[in-house]
Amino acid sequence: MAEFDETFDWVVVGCGGGSMSSALLMRKAGKSVVILEKSPYAGGTTSKSGGVIWMPANPFMEPGEDSVEQGVTYLDAVVGDTSDAPGSTPEKRRAYIVEGRKMIDFLVREGVQLERASTFWPDYYDELPGGCKSSRTVVAKVFDKNELGDWAPKLRPGMMEVKARLDDGMKLAFAKRSWKYRMVFAKIAAGVVLGKLRGQHWVTAGAALQGRMLKATIAAGVDIRLRHAVDELIVEDGKVVGVVTIKDNKPWRVGARLGVLVNAGGFARNQEMRDKYMPGTRTEWSMTNESDTGDMHRAMEKIGGVLAQMDEMVGFQMTRAPGWEKDYVAPGAQAVTAKPHAILVDQSGVRYLNEGGSYEEYCERMVKRDKVVPAVPSWAILDQTYMDLYPLANAGQGKKIPENWTSSGYLKKADTIEELAKLIGVEPATLRATVDRFNGFVDAGEDADFHRGERAYDQFLGDILVEGRDRSLGKIETGPFYAVDIVPGDVSTYGGVVTDVNARVLKSDGSVIEGLYATGVSAASPMGRVYPGAGASVGPSLTFGWIAAKHAAGLGNQVL
Numbered sequence: 001m002a003e004f005d006e007t008f009d010w011v012v013v014g015c016g017g018g019s020m021s022s023a024l025l026m027r028k029a030g031k032s033v034v035i036l037e038k039s040p041y042a043g044g045t046t047s048k049s050g051g052v053i054w055m056p057a058n059p060f061m062e063p064g065e066d067s068v069e070q071g072v073t074y075l076d077a078v079v080g081d082t083s084d085a086p087g088s089t090p091e092k093r094r095a096y097i098v099e100g101r102k103m104i105d106f107l108v109r110e111g112v113q114l115e116r117a118s119t120f121w122p123d124y125y126d127e128l129p130g131g132c133k134s135s136r137t138v139v140a141k142v143f144d145k146n147e148l149g150d151w152a153p154k155l156r157p158g159m160m161e162v163k164a165r166l167d168d169g170m171k172l173a174f175a176k177r178s179w180k181y182r183m184v185f186a187k188i189a190a191g192v193v194l195g196k197l198r199g200q201h202w203v204t205a206g207a208a209l210q211g212r213m214l215k216a217t218i219a220a221g222v223d224i225r226l227r228h229a230v231d232e233l234i235v236e237d238g239k240v241v242g243v244v245t246i247k248d249n250k251p252w253r254v255g256a257r258l259g260v261l262v263n264a265g266g267f268a269r270n271q272e273m274r275d276k277y278m279p280g281t282r283t284e285w286s287m288t289n290e291s292d293t294g295d296m297h298r299a300m301e302k303i304g305g306v307l308a309q310m311d312e313m314v315g316f317q318m319t320r321a322p323g324w325e326k327d328y329v330a331p332g333a334q335a336v337t338a339k340p341h342a343i344l345v346d347q348s349g350v351r352y353l354n355e356g357g358s359y360e361e362y363c364e365r366m367v368k369r370d371k372v373v374p375a376v377p378s379w380a381i382l383d384q385t386y387m388d389l390y391p392l393a394n395a396g397q398g399k400k401i402p403e404n405w406t407s408s409g410y411l412k413k414a415d416t417i418e419e420l421a422k423l424i425g426v427e428p429a430t431l432r433a434t435v436d437r438f439n440g441f442v443d444a445g446e447d448a449d450f451h452r453g454e455r456a457y458d459q460f461l462g463d464i465l466v467e468g469r470d471r472s473l474g475k476i477e478t479g480p481f482y483a484v485d486i487v488p489g490d491v492s493t494y495g496g497v498v499t500d501v502n503a504r505v506l507k508s509d510g511s512v513i514e515g516l517y518a519t520g521v522s523a524a525s526p527m528g529r530v531y532p533g534a535g536a537s538v539g540p541s542l543t544f545g546w547i548a549a550k551h552a553a554g555l556g557n558q559v560l
């Protein structure tokens, strides 16, 4: 009989997305809960993130705008063949939508204020059956961290610590050219000044979500312990009955009467695991939090859990402007090559992908291309019109280019495409031909090679002040011309243990490891090998954490 230093009903490893949705439900059911978190912060990468939850037919959509069936149809279409993606099954995809909507209602009842992220944030493959051209996205309302009292400094800092909705923040790039967005900017600036005067500490995006979740979780009486890493699961008669953490530098055994939920993130910060599962990618290109080291992937595998989809990451293209290593969230480059007057080429000067579209797919294509033609890094090729109209890394459009961008060699600049080609080590005739071919597509209004600009999502990423395909397509013709490198960064890994429809961890023979649940990127994604839309990581983490708690507490269909 295992002996413990203390025992709870529900033991959660990691304080990420699903940890707190599960903890809130367990407390509502009258159970005791402890969350053991390795880092000095609560919130995980979820707190650093956009905090977007992708949820079809969510309660913030208009009546009749979407349905569970449309969502299921889309997920089935986008995920496709799952013979090599056991983390995704038809039952899990349906459960995600059916239960996810209920989970959102539950969080709102628990005081976590949520809202629609935007009315225009299309699915990443909106052209597929059931795809949505408006928006299935949900976020938390901006949050004043002061509401957390003593816990405020313990919330992992977010990407945007201002009183601004994420949707508005993303449109600031257009403030120079549009009165509408200038007004948005003015409102945000006024909010910053007022906030300072009133002593408020506004956070938005992921930190607002995790701040609100943390507030509700603490109020519900959940015991959250920071700096309590777990690296071992305690098994008795084939059942997980507890975990080993560290307390006062000594092993501390915590028993779990109803089960253990692992919500310990991925392995983006573990180079050894990356070399094994995702060769050619680097920890330093990851925007995840530093604790994302795959400890629990290994602990779960050790007791019979099966790892799957380990070669998948939620790639997010990045450009390495001087100082990028020191940035809390390095400058993503998704909106760079997706804008008009910009393309991406490999090291031979050839285009090889749709520069719009899902960041996950973009980076996957970079890594794949690199196996045939060197493509890590690839080059973004831009013209002066691009530089005048749009931002690059952390420099706003039309702004003076930082001196060290050229002196460090980061930004290559030349009067002609041929000279630019020489600067990046590409055959001039090849780059010239690539640019001419692309410009021809722009004239024809159709990218015959990669169909860029055809999806609603490509247009979302483009220049929203113009209409149709011009949002995405624009000629590269006005010198001088520029090139910067683009690498396949990431915002998460996407592989982990295989779980069933109730988030229980499975063994290789398909049987369940009793007492062990996993959610978030500790589990192989229920989205298989694709990223269906904004929020396809945080959404499953919250939903399957909640489903796990429901199952472990034996709640069935009872609504709490």
Ligand SMILES: Cc1cc2nc3c(=O)[nH]c(=O)nc-3n(C[C@H](O)[C@H](O)[C@H](O)COP(=O)(O)OP(=O)(O)OC[C@H]3O[C@@H](n4cnc5c(N)ncnc54)[C@H](O)[C@@H]3O)c2cc1C
Residues within 6 Å of the ligand: 013, 014, 015, 016, 017, 018, 019, 036, 037, 038, 039, 041, 042, 043, 044, 045, 046, 047, 048, 049, 050, 051, 052, 053, 054, 159, 228, 229, 230, 231, 263, 264, 265, 266, 287, 288, 289, 291, 292, 293, 294, 295, 296, 314, 329, 490, 491, 492, 493, 519, 520, 521, 522, 534, 535, 536, 537, 538, 539, 541
């Ligand atoms: C800049 C950025 C923007 C993003 N935007 C979005 C978005 O809008 N929507 C979306 O869906 N995804 C987004 N992502 C991806 C998303 O944030 C992650 O995939 C997701 O947050 C992972 O959530 P999780 O609950 O699995 O883990 P996390 O939120 O990372 O939580 C895991 C926790 O476990 C802890 N932990 C790790 N090991 C141990 C251990 N051994 N013992 C105890 N604790 C441990 C970690 O410290 C961490 O706190 C974004 C990511 C970034 C970086």
